Amino acid sequence: EVQLVESGGGLVQPGGSLRLSCAASGFTVSSNYMSWVRQAPGKGLEWVSGIYSGGSTYYADSVKGRFTISRDNSKNTLFLQMNSLRGEDTAVYYCAGGHFDHWGQGTLVTVSS
Amino acid sequence: QAVVTQEPSLTVSPGGTVTLTCGSSTGAVTSGHYPYWFQQKPGQAPRTMIYETSKKHSWTPARFSGSRLGGKAALTLSGAQPEDEAEYYCLLFYSYAGVFGGGTKLTVL
Numbered sequence: 707e708v709q710l711v712e713s714g715g716g717l718v719q720p721g722g723s724l725r726l727s728c729a730a731s732g733f734t735v736s737s738n739y740m741s742w743v744r745q746a747p748g749k750g751l752e753w754v755s756g757i758y759s760g761g762s763t764y765y766a767d768s769v770k771g772r773f774t775i776s777r778d779n780s781k782n783t784l785f786l787q788m789n790s791l792r793g794e795d796t797a798v799y800y801c802a803g804g805h806f807d808h809w810g811q812g813t814l815v816t817v818s819s
Numbered sequence: 820q821a822v823v824t825q826e827p828s829l830t831v832s833p834g835g836t837v838t839l840t841c842g843s844s845t846g847a848v849t850s851g852h853y854p855y856w857f858q859q860k861p862g863q864a865p866r867t868m869i870y871e872t873s874k875k876h877s878w879t880p881a882r883f884s885g886s887r888l889g890g891k892a893a894l895t896l897s898g899a900q901p902e903d904e905a906e907y908y909c910l911l912f913y914s915y916a917g918v919f920g921g922g923t924k925l926t927v928l
Contacts, residue, residue, distance in 0.1 A: 741917070743865070751857070751865060751908050753917030764915040767820045800864055806855060806910075807876065809864040 708732040708808045710801050715813030722791050722817070728784040728801030728810055736779040738804045742786045744797035745812075754799070755786065769795075791817045821845045821913050825920035830928055831899040839923045840891040841909030847890035852911040854892035856885055859922075860905045868907075869894060899927050 710733070714726040726742070728735075741756035755765045755775040763775050774787040784801050798812040822844040831837035841854060848854060856869040867876060869885035872892060882898045892909055904927040909920045 743919075750906075750922040751859070751910075751919045753910065753919055756915070756917065758915075762915070766916060766918075805870060806857070806865075806867045809866070811864060 708803070710803055710808055710810035712799065712801055712810040712813040715799065715815045717816045717818065718791055719819050720792060720817055723787070723789045724791065724815060726786040726788065726799055726801075726813060726815070728786075730782050730784070730803060733782075733803055733808060735777050735782050735784050735803065740775075740777065740784045740804075741802050741806070742775060742784075743800045743802055744795075744815075745800070746794075746797040749797075752797070757784070788815070791815075793817050820916075821911070821918050823909060823911050823918045823920040825907075825909060825923045827921065828924040828926070830926045831896065831903075833899055833901060833927055835899050836895065836897045837899060837925065838888070839894040839896075839907055839909075839925070840888065841893070841911065841920050842891045843911055845913070848887060848892045848911060850887075852892070852913070854885065854887075855910040856883075856892075856894045857908045857910065858903075858905045859908065865908065896925075901927050903927055 709731045711729045742754040757763045757775045772790045776785045800812045801810045824842045857865040859865040873885040906922045908922045
């Protein structure tokens with residue numbers, strides 16, 4: 707059974723940083739397209755970033771230059787390093803694997819002073 | 820960045836048929852946008868229903884189908900069930916970057 711488990715969310719001040727993790731089981735992160743999708747409270751879905759099996763990475767304009775997607779193949783884990791956080795980054799962050807076949811339960815990031 | 824448009828809300832009668840559409844501000848939606856359709860119920864993570872315009876997952880009920888219609892991506896639900904009431908999102912890719920539509924709240928009533 708495939709499981710994706712996000713962690714690392716929490717409360718952070720504007721301008722701060724946070725690193726999200728997405729640990730996979732029953733599924734190989736390095737062999738699949740992986741992505742991060744977020745959802746602000748009461749709002750719709752927003753694609754944030756994706757990484758292909760070959761290592762190419764892509765970002766939404768809203769996070770480009772501030773967020774970095776990466777993976778640790780030995781830990782079978784996907785990451786999202788988030789810097790220079792803003793209030794509008796407040797959202798539940800989901801990781802999704804294999805062209806969105808599998809989703810985690812999400813982790814809440816709140817950016818507030 | 821492109822804007823992806825969906826109907827904000829639609830209502831369908833139980834057993835009825837409804838089509839949700841997904842348009843692009845850059846022009847016609849093509850197979851190169853790799854259209855996806857997701858279903859999301861309150862408090863749950865999204866679930867992929869259709870990928871690459873019309874492909875279904877093993878969990879996608881047969882009553883759901885995807886297509887391109889009049890320059891848009893379309894999700895058709897034939898024989899709506901009460902459990903199909905949910906928010907539906909489409910996702911299009913533009914040179915490897917994804918853009919979601921605003922979502923369609925589908926009511927089965």
